[in-house]
Amino acid sequence: MLKEHTREEIKEVIYQVLSENLFVPVGVSNRHVHVDEATCDILFGKGHGLTVKAPVKQHGQFAANETVDLISENGKIERVRILGPIRSKNQVEVSLADARQLRLDVPIRDSGDHVQTPGITLVGAEGSVHMEDGVIVAARHIHVPSDLAKKYHIVDGQMAKVDIGGQRGLLYDHVLLRVREDYVLEMHIDVEEANAAGIKNGDYVRVIL
Ligand SMILES: [Zn+2]
Numbered sequence: 001m002l003k004e005h006t007r008e009e010i011k012e013v014i015y016q017v018l019s020e021n022l023f024v025p026v027g028v029s030n031r032h033v034h035v036d037e038a039t040c041d042i043l044f045g046k047g048h049g050l051t052v053k054a055p056v057k058q059h060g061q062f063a064a065n066e067t068v069d070l071i072s073e074n075g076k077i078e079r080v081r082i083l084g085p086i087r088s089k090n091q092v093e094v095s096l097a098d099a100r101q102l103r104l105d106v107p108i109r110d111s112g113d114h115v116q117t118p119g120i121t122l123v124g125a126e127g128s129v130h131m132e133d134g135v136i137v138a139a140r141h142i143h144v145p146s147d148l149a150k151k152y153h154i155v156d157g158q159m160a161k162v163d164i165g166g167q168r169g170l171l172y173d174h175v176l177l178r179v180r181e182d183y184v185l186e187m188h189i190d191v192e193e194a195n196a197a198g199i200k201n202g203d204y205v206r207v208i209l
Helices: 007-020 037-044 096-101 146-151 191-197
Strands: 022-029 032-034 052-055 062-071 076-084 091-093 120-123 128-131 135-138 141-145 159-164 170-180 186-190 204-208
Touching: 022 191, 032 062, 037 062, 037 120, 037 128, 096 135, 135 186, 141 146, 146 170, 170 191, 186 191
Parallel strands: 022 186, 032 076, 091 135, 141 170
Antiparallel strands: 022 204, 032 091, 052 062, 062 076, 062 120, 120 128, 141 186, 159 170, 159 204
């Protein structure tokens, strides 16, 4: 016979579970490009800049109206969206299937790590730019705001596992935790990782610290 629980007891258990587990909403990234100012000037004309199509969850970032075609030696992907604002370095983020379509050997890397990554040509409305390197498959990661990091004793650069429930439930290993004051809590995975787990934008997953 199950013991009857009072409303207060149940509430207490729920609070306990919630405070021990970090639940994070998922943001699914499709292929996209970051550009520096010089590149933006060539692709879309000097001083044109990037125009906002829609803000994304991280503060100050947005999907731009501007798109480029990606041209490799033996492949092509058209109308790839640029993610603003302007950055200090060009970077192209694709999925593994995209890499195959481009016939490029693209490593899985943290953002900004371009050592031994392939290059590609960006073609915009007004011009084209060849990148010597900077094409990556972005490593999955979680953006953690500093105050929450403190609460859960998370340090920048720490790795975690993420448990994804549901019909296609799986356990993602090697998930990088990135901590910064202005981050909004969100796990970034690409379309293929999301599809593998049967999850979509805004779904919640559980971080195992
Ligand atoms: Zn991210």
